[in-house]
Amino acid sequence: MQENRVSRWYFGGVSSSAAACVTHPLDLIKVHLQTQQEVRMRMIGMTLNVVRREGFLALYSGLTASLCRQMTYSLSRFAIYETVRDKMKRKNKGPMPFHQKVLLGAFAGFTGGFIGTPTDLVNVRMQNDVKMAAEFRRNYAHVFDGLLRVCKEEGLRKLFSGASMASSRGALVSVGQLACYDQSKELVLATGYLTDNIFTHFLASVFAGGSATILCQPLDVVKTRLMNSEVQYGSVSHCLTETAKLGPNAFYKGLVPAAIRLIPHTVLTFIFLEQLKQHFGELVIT
Numbered sequence: 001m002q003e004n005r006v007s008r009w010y011f012g013g014v015s016s017s018a019a020a021c022v023t024h025p026l027d028l029i030k031v032h033l034q035t036q037q038e039v040r041m042r043m044i045g046m047t048l049n050v051v052r053r054e055g056f057l058a059l060y061s062g063l064t065a066s067l068c069r070q071m072t073y074s075l076s077r078f079a080i081y082e083t084v085r086d087k088m089k090r091k092n093k094g095p096m097p098f099h100q101k102v103l104l105g106a107f108a109g110f111t112g113g114f115i116g117t118p119t120d121l122v123n124v125r126m127q128n129d130v131k132m133a134a135e136f137r138r139n140y141a142h143v144f145d146g147l148l149r150v151c152k153e154e155g156l157r158k159l160f161s162g163a164s165m166a167s168s169r170g171a172l173v174s175v176g177q178l179a180c181y182d183q184s185k186e187l188v189l190a191t192g193y194l195t196d197n198i199f200t201h202f203l204a205s206v207f208a209g210g211s212a213t214i215l216c217q218p219l220d221v222v223k224t225r226l227m228n229s230e231v232q233y234g235s236v237s238h239c240l241t242e243t244a245k246l247g248p249n250a251f252y253k254g255l256v257p258a259a260i261r262l263i264p265h266t267v268l269t270f271i272f273l274e275q276l277k278q279h280f281g282e283l284v285i286t
Contacts, residue, residue: 012078
């Protein structure tokens with residue numbers, strides 16, 4: 001008989017929210033770069049422009065929406081993935097095969113992406129507000145004000161604008177993060193050179209973050225454009241067509257800040273998650 005600690009269903013949302021507090025400015029700059037119709041500024045120039053025009057705190061515009069998104073989107077996908085994975089592991093008395101992790105990660109991410117679409121939409125809009133002219137700003141006071149105003153001014157359906165892209169992106173991100181993290185951690189531990197410690201968690205999460213960034217960037221660009229527009233795009237296919245007219249590189253606009261944001265966010269999320277699991281996880285006997 002062996003005692004182990006496993007993650008509680010809400011740990012993923014808590015750890016993702018903690019990571020988002022650190023990486024939110026990078027997410028904001030990524031959104032600004034993706035919503036440019038033409039490439040006018042790079043990452044550093046965009047950051048300096050935001051700080052010069054609005055002040056340093058403008059880099060945290062939309063933080064409430066970002067945290068609310070993590071407590072819907074990330075909480076859902078982590079809860080689904082880890083609950084099923086741990087039950088399967090106990091049932092099979094061993095880890096799941098990689099292809100099953102991929103399928104489970106895709107399902108969890110797709111579901112979480114749909115659940116988190118309304119807060120994701122408000123998050124994108126609040127982040128993008130700081131670069132808009134004063135007369136065109138939406139000026140949401142906080143995430144709940146944004147959700148209510150979208151319902152009243154644009155209708156309930158608008159809250160799920162870009163839901164297909166958000167869900168598809170969530171599936172790809174979760175394959176990159178959850179499935180690849182578990183698999184790379186198992187491979188590292190199997191070598192016998194490292195133990196289950198923070199350095200192992202760091203190595204596995206860097207690989208997972210890089211995989212997630214490459215997989216999801218094209219969909220992330222389309223999702224951001226759909227959510228930021230009011231009437232510019234009539235459908236997902238229209239948005240894809242208009243983005244494609246800008247050239248293949250348009251689908252990877254903001255790739256560097258996306259990687260700089262998503263990789264640290266992934267690393268911090270899994271380090272926080274593993275620490276929560278070790279100190280406050282549910283005790284099970286296997």
